Amino acid sequence: MVGFRTAKRAAELKLFMEDPHNFHILSLVFNRSSRFTKLQSIKCAVAGKNLYMRFSRTTGDNLRNDTKV
Template identity: 45%
Template sequence: MTGKSLTGLPFDGFDYDSILGQCCEMPVGYVQIPVGIAGPLLLDGKSTRCQWRLRRVVWLQALTEDARLFTCLVVLSVFMKDAMTRAPVVKFPSVRRAARAMFYLQNPSNFERLSDFQQVKSSRFAWLQSITCSISGRNIYPRFACGTGDAMGMNMVSKGVQNVLEFIKTKFPDMVVIGISGL
């Protein structure tokens, strides 16, 4: 399609079944990359799923420099939040209408319904965690925060937010989506 050759890019001898449908879109080959070990790292972290604790982590790092440079790293970390966000921009014919839509999005009694549109129609792996909104004139900027498990989840969250916006448009047909990701 591009007119460029993939000559020299190895294709045979790789277990494509291990990645198809999981972590690689449109594989066309593979490359060999030197991998070194950094660590073990001393990681001091806290998450919502565990208490403060020390644990040793071995960090594999693809690199071409001397891995010995990384053997004395000590990393202190704090788990702040685990979410992928999308912040669309939507516009209304009036400030009053924008405010009504913002109140609808932030109303806790609507959250479960909106969550169903985000999750069920787009991905079984992403789930809606929160919706916060800002308003500026006739525009509102809802920020959808979603959990995505082990995936980065940008695409599934974008699809889910699009589903929510389509549902919101049935409640507010005068809403115009300016962009799926604004702020």
């Protein structure tokens, strides 16, 4: 969860995170955290001034895992 001063700022980050044009850059950064993990998708939800992000990833053993931030 990321908290903001305004709901507008939370919505702006949601749009950025879910934009397909930004996914490549975000996945490069995410995938550097482990050689066994690959980012599959990002889903976001705004609740007031808060943004909740879910990162879906695969691991080296082909099990699907979800990481909530």
